[in-house]
Amino acid sequence: MKTMNRLWTVEEVAEYLGVPVGTLYQWRCKRIGPPGRRIGKHLRYLPEDVHAWVREQT
Template sequence: MNPAIQRTWSAEDVSTFLGVPVATLYQWRHRGIGPKAARVGRHLRYLEEDVLGWFRQQRDAA
């Protein structure tokens, strides 16, 4: 998919996908250990490919 038109995921979307609370995502971001995210105004947004890539890294490290 063209990254320019790729839909971003909200923190709630990522929370649902990973099965963790939204607060955990914010803690991970603060500690620099979670999936890459960007601020869009006041909102935190994730690219699907970044979340899936981070998840695969966690899986492979286990």
């Protein structure tokens, strides 16, 4: 049975990428950062989406 990964918070993604939280929100507005999802009023990220986005960067 595959274990489900939990979603990452904005703070966790910012720490992983080494950027300020504000940068993630700016990227989201410009649609240039890792794809996030709204879960209710919260922004969350799938870890595999963040990893894929990092691999796509040149």
